[in-house]
Amino acid sequence: MHTHEYITMIMHKFVNRSEELEKLRAYLEKRSLIIVYGRRRVGKTRLIIEALKDTPHVYHLCKEEEPRETLVSLSKKLYHATGDAQFLESPPSSFDELFELLGGIGITLVLDEFPLLVKNYPRILGLLQEYWDFGEGGSVVLCGSSVSMMKGLTDYGSPIHGRRTISVKVKPLEFRHVGEFFPGYSPEELVRAYGVLDGIPEYLLRFDPSQSVEENVIREFFGRGYLYEEAELLLRYELRDLSTYNTILEAIAAGYTSFNEIKTKTGMDGSKLSRYLSTLEELELVKREYPVLPGAAKRRRKGARYGLSDNYFAFYYSFVYPFKEEIELGLLDVPLENFRRKFNRYLGRV
Incomplete structure (x- = not known):
């Protein structure tokens, strides 16, 4: 077909x-x-x-x-x-x-x-x-x-x-429905596609089912296709001060997941950071998880970890946004090497 x-x-x-x-x-x-x-x-x-x-x-x-x-x-x-x-x-x-x-x-x-x-x-x-x-x-x-x-x-x-x-x-599609877009993909390849696109129908349609996930990623993201611009367009639709949100999302994607780690990495004032994180939680782009610990609720709150709740945004801020300058200039060796080296480890979070 x-x-x-x-x-x-x-x-x-x-x-x-x-x-x-x-x-x-x-x-x-x-x-x-x-x-x-x-x-x-x-x-x-x-x-x-x-x-x-x-x-x-x-x-x-x-x-x-x-x-x-x-x-x-x-x-x-x-x-x-x-x-x-x-x-x-x-x-x-x-x-x-x-x-x-x-x-x-x-x-x-x-x-x-x-x-x-x-x-x-x-x-x-x-x-x-x-x-x-x-x-x-x-x-x-x-x-x-x-x-x-x-x-x-x-x-x-x-x-x-x-x-x-x-x-x-209206929520994204669940993983079990991704195969309907890619009938020829193996279970492993379906996980890879879901790890990049989440369950957003429009994004799933952007991937060519006759090509591998890596080939599609290279075309759509590193080749500056439709999906390359989409993350920041979505944020502009909802938010002002895009640069600050970009900084927070990049920090979380890089593994700075506690409040203090994000605060140190971004250099933001604590009260300001708290407001920005709350906004991202309301938009369901960021999730907050608490450790299962005995004792007071306050202790559990202090151990909270933040993560990106949307696979498309997680992929974008892990592999694309940190290398935007190289991608814009067409210097793809470093972004592609980083993607190929770290992608399987990234999928462990999906």
């Missing part, structure tokens, strides 16, 4: 989302306000589209654009979904009008990357609250990759606090 044929096959195959799919479909049978979140590339949009296959809906991907442009786009999509000419002849000039029209047609509205719309038009949350409290329209699905912002939608003080029907967190 040629590579492009295999990718086409996988794109039409829905891997291990039966639980989330069943849950979404059940709630879409009634009027529901659904929040779907999870890190970028994990498969949120595909899950939503799959759940809505037999449900009248309008899907809109929010962008960095003026609210007026969003309204124009939504009006066209509503016309195509309903056949109602009023959406073209007299399109809504405000979101107030849009929600008023939606209240009469009972169609499901999907707003993907919803935090971008909130950023460009904060009033949308209040309007959504009114629509939900007093309207009679269909379901609304709010989807986003900014985990912190999506969680904040349901916090006390948010206009839609207490309105959501259900939240669905």
Whole structure:
């Protein structure tokens, strides 16, 4: 099978989302306000589209654009979904009008990357609250990759606090499903692929199943392919002060895992470091593990160790980020030698 044929096959195959799919479909049978979140590339949009296959809906991907442009786009999509000419002849000039029209047609509205719309038009949350409290329209699905912002939608003080029907967190695939992307790989090679890519479907699709893991790594990371830039793009999406987070993640990947070790390695103030580590834990990029020790809980907390909880980030900050200058210059001897010498030992943590 040629590579492009295999990718086409996988794109039409829905891997291990039966639980989330069943849950979404059940709630879409009634009027529901659904929040779907999870890190970028994990498969949120595909899950939503799959759940809505037999449900009248309008899907809109929010962008960095003026609210007026969003309204124009939504009006066209509503016309195509309903056949109602009023959406073209007299399109809504405000979101107030849009929600008023939606209240009469009972169609499901999907707003993907919803935090971008909130950023460009904060009033949308209040309007959504009114629509939900007093309207009679269909379901609304709010989807986003900014985990912190999506969680904040349901916090006390948010206009839609207490309105959501259900939240669905889309997680990476488990290791046992990786073989569905690489049917020709040995069990050992599957472990190697999982150790680099974790269970992120988009990343798994970037590896050519006809090539070895090492060949794919050389092309995608050391050859400055798609996966080379992805880690820092993800961090920029969630965080400011990227340089500080890079320093912390590199230190942990290098084996500095206690709080004092990280503090010494990074040279950061303890209280500042604690805040940064807490943020990384909230984003589920870093995990904190406590030793099994007898005695007081305080003693166990002092023995806590930090680790990278995502294999893709662990690989990137172990083998790519420390050698970015060499990779940018095309001087690959040292990065490749380091990868080949240390990769098997790295896999012991996976």
